[in-house]
Amino acid sequence: MFTVPFHHDLAVVRGFLSFSRASALLVCGAALIVLAGWWLQRSPLTTMWPGQPAMTANAAAGFVLSGGSLLLSHHPAPSWSGLARWLSLGVLVLGAATLAEYLWLVDLRIDRLLGELSARDSGRMAEPVAAGFVLLGALGLLPAPRWPRVRDALALGALAIAMTGLASYGIALAGKGTMPFGRMPLHSALLVLLTTLGWLCASPTLGLTRVATADTLGGALARRLLLPALLLSAVFAFVFELLQSWLGLPETLAFVFVALFSGGAVAGLVWWVASLFDKLERQRRESTVLRNDAGTDILTGLPNRRAFDEALAGLLRGQREHDTMFSLLMFDLDHFKTFNDEFGHLAGDQVLRITGHLLRAALRPADMAARYGGEEFVLLLPGTDISGASEVATRLLDAFRGFAWPHCRVTVSIGMAQTVAGDVAEDLIRRADSALYDAKRGGRDRAVAAIALPQVSRPGPFPRAAPGP
Numbered sequence: 001m002f003t004v005p006f007h008h009d010l011a012v013v014r015g016f017l018s019f020s021r022a023s024a025l026l027v028c029g030a031a032l033i034v035l036a037g038w039w040l041q042r043s044p045l046t047t048m049w050p051g052q053p054a055m056t057a058n059a060a061a062g063f064v065l066s067g068g069s070l071l072l073s074h075h076p077a078p079s080w081s082g083l084a085r086w087l088s089l090g091v092l093v094l095g096a097a098t099l100a101e102y103l104w105l106v107d108l109r110i111d112r113l114l115g116e117l118s119a120r121d122s123g124r125m126a127e128p129v130a131a132g133f134v135l136l137g138a139l140g141l142l143p144a145p146r147w148p149r150v151r152d153a154l155a156l157g158a159l160a161i162a163m164t165g166l167a168s169y170g171i172a173l174a175g176k177g178t179m180p181f182g183r184m185p186l187h188s189a190l191l192v193l194l195t196t197l198g199w200l201c202a203s204p205t206l207g208l209t210r211v212a213t214a215d216t217l218g219g220a221l222a223r224r225l226l227l228p229a230l231l232l233s234a235v236f237a238f239v240f241e242l243l244q245s246w247l248g249l250p251e252t253l254a255f256v257f258v259a260l261f262s263g264g265a266v267a268g269l270v271w272w273v274a275s276l277f278d279k280l281e282r283q284r285r286e287s288t289v290l291r292n293d294a295g296t297d298i299l300t301g302l303p304n305r306r307a308f309d310e311a312l313a314g315l316l317r318g319q320r321e322h323d324t325m326f327s328l329l330m331f332d333l334d335h336f337k338t339f340n341d342e343f344g345h346l347a348g349d350q351v352l353r354i355t356g357h358l359l360r361a362a363l364r365p366a367d368m369a370a371r372y373g374g375e376e377f378v379l380l381l382p383g384t385d386i387s388g389a390s391e392v393a394t395r396l397l398d399a400f401r402g403f404a405w406p407h408c409r410v411t412v413s414i415g416m417a418q419t420v421a422g423d424v425a426e427d428l429i430r431r432a433d434s435a436l437y438d439a440k441r442g443g444r445d446r447a448v449a450a451i452a453l454p455q456v457s458r459p460g461p462f463p464r465a466a467p468g469p
């Protein structure tokens, strides 16, 4: 089955890569501040957030390694990306060793890894942070382009840990109590979140992230909605706890309100999606109208020279690629200057408008009539050879002769040319123009076909003109 490949918005892809680098810098910077706090024994620097437990020196070192690995992974030189993997291996080992200490109650001396710094430390990093490091380390070690699904699974695991930490903080904040999910401080949850998003954005055209960078409506929606949706769980937890502890609502009632709140939030998201669809659709329509306006002649309502040039280029391309053929008619009102001089410019405009109507009425839907400029028009007749073009010209001459013109009879002269292999736009126009000149010279109110070039075999019923210079 044929599948259309993903098209990515280059500016968005660059934005994702910049976000990834910025998040790596931020994570490294924040973790270095914590390490400096332990070094200088300034506890506000180790907690970073009022009311939060301190981040352990080990955890801070883990984030420096993880952020550094993410930053280096952006470097194109293989030696730097090799170093990035070593750093990630360090993160993985740090997390795994800490978890092992928790699980098997062994002392691997991981808490004293940083020597004197650790000695001033408050202890071992929380279990979720250690689990986060295992996943972040694995993310940095994984060759993402080869295993995008594994990368996504690891990232989702790390995101779940970060979201649990955030939700837990929401509960603690609302209840002014302790956090129910262990000792994961808010800053650690935020740094795990930031590093994970950084890894996801480091390969923006892979796995889950490729949808968010796609140059499609789905991509636009993902970019706008994913982050709010991610943060929603923390907000729900906050509201639930707030209702119970601050407002003193019984648990059942708090559940009812949270259910209402979630319904409202989902409705809000749906409304947001709907208004985005609506906006994009209106923009699409506006651009269609603008494009049409830009290609339309105001006086006659016919396509203008620009639209004609585009259509002619398209037909010539079709001829080159699929060996199709078409004819061009150049069409000029006779003695129009005299008409203008005699009846005025407004009457002249009226004649041009009627000409537009007559042309539209005489043509098949596939044909195109355009105002070439002034009192000159052009007609493109796809799949029509010179004899078919002659029939159309006859129809047009008759339509002009038979029309009840308001001031005086108006006639037209027509030059016709059929495409031949290897034609470019100028060749075809020059031949039709030359035939038009012959029609004028021959007495006007007539159609003349350009002289048949070797490939054109069928003669038309009209006199032949020599090709132009």
Ligand SMILES: Nc1nc2c(ncn2[C@@H]2O[C@H](COP(=O)(O)OP(=O)(O)OP(=O)(O)O)[C@@H](O)[C@H]2O)c(=O)[nH]1
Residues within 6 Å of the ligand: 299, 332, 333, 334, 335, 336, 337, 338, 340, 344, 345, 346, 347, 348, 349, 352, 373, 374, 375, 440, 444
């Ligand atoms: N009313 C009106 N006149 C226009 C417009 N565009 C061009 N014209 C006039 O069309 C006339 C064209 O004159 P010429 O090029 O001398 O051609 P002609 O008088 O039709 O003579 P032949 O083509 O040889 O039959 C000029 O007087 C232009 O001013 C327009 O939009 N409205």
